[in-house]
Amino acid sequence: MKIERIDVLPVRLPLKAVVTLARGVSRTIEEGKQIAMVKITGDDGTVGWGEAGPSRRWSAETTHSVYTTIKHYLAPALIGRDPFDMAGLHAAMNTEMAPGLDPGQPVAKAAIDVAVHDLICRHLGISLQSWLGGKRGDGVELSRLVSASGPDDAAEITRAALAEGYRAFKVKVGHDPSIDVDVVRAVMATAPGCVVWPDANQGYSLDQALLMARAYEDLGVTVFEQPIPMTDVTGMRRLMHATRLTIVLDEAAMGIPYLVELMRRDAVEGIAIKVNKVGGLYYARQMCDLARSTGMTLIGSGLMDAPIGFAASVQLFAAYGIDFPVDLNGPQHIAEDYLAKPYPMDGMRALVPDGPGLGIEIDEDKVAAFALDLKL
Ligand SMILES: [Mg+2]
DSSP: OOEEEEEEEEEEEOBSOOOEETTEESSOTTTOEEEEEEEEEETTSOEEEEEEOOOTTTSSOOHHHHHHHIIIIIHHHHTTSOTTOHHHHHHHHHHHSOOSSSSSSHHHHHHHHHHHHHHHHHHHTOBHHHHHTOOSOSEEEBOEEEOOSSHHHHHHHHHHHHHHTOOEEEEEOSSOHHHHHHHHHHHHHHSTTSEEEEEOTTOSOHHHHHHHHHHHHHHTOOEEEOOSOTTOHHHHHHHHHHOSSEEEESTTOSSHHHHHHHHHTTOOSEEEEOTTTTTSHHHHHHHHHHHHHHTOEEEEBOSSOOHHHHHHHHHHHHHTTOOSOBBOOHHHHBOOOOBSSOOOEETTEEEOOSSSBTSOOBOHHHHHHTBOOOOO
């Protein structure tokens, strides 16, 4: 099989809620969830789907950048190639778009990578999880992302989420250190016995993070996600050794070379994997293997993924048996999507779908109805 055609389709899915990161809302209700969908067609007629849905206040890619990068640089380099040569495809993409501290526009590359995985698995008639070669789980438990203006708001969000069936909560902190501990405390008091952990998205200085870690320890928190800027290697090491909390790196764990450097400098003990931030499943699985074989804590999350990114993540995390609740919060925020039938859930457990590839069916009429004019 050869890659015959690559279509890039910008769409906008309506949102029902926003997330506030340390730098501000990740995307507004008016912006919606914007993605560049990628449809790859093989010369035998098999089709695979991927998508790029960047979060511009999380990392430096936008809907416009992923669209132009895929259309003008990545796709032309891949037409005519063997989709089973995953290493060769990534090398070709890295020739066009050079890696640096991160894998070089990883969200754009991940869209191609996921579409190619879907394509080859559909061609073989196997699930992505089978291709990944791990059946440690048949699904993953979702956590509820709590993005609150204060403790009362946090308690109210948590109560509503408990009623929906959530039993794990990731709390966005880092934008107002004066209220963060009270916000986390309110979530824990409202949801006793549940998993609760803060994510600062690089929002604290080292001195703040050292103080906050002590306060979170006193609350009984065990995991603290990306407290300080990803470039502060010395700070990450100092923080890691100053607290009983497991420091999980997310923004700092964008790619293998930087992760290996953090390991050399004894500055990492846990990582959060996102399929899109690392450049796709090809790299994500290598990072999962690295974490598993070195005893690092391994957790999973995403970038408010629409169903394609969501399905790819669930299949990867289930393959690796990630049992810490995962922050795949697309369903919590996206009001409508392009699926022909709803994603399979068991309460708040997202299941690995039956069927080849990603195991989901795309309704192309819906894709057309959600089409976005990027006004390029
Ligand atoms: Mg994070």
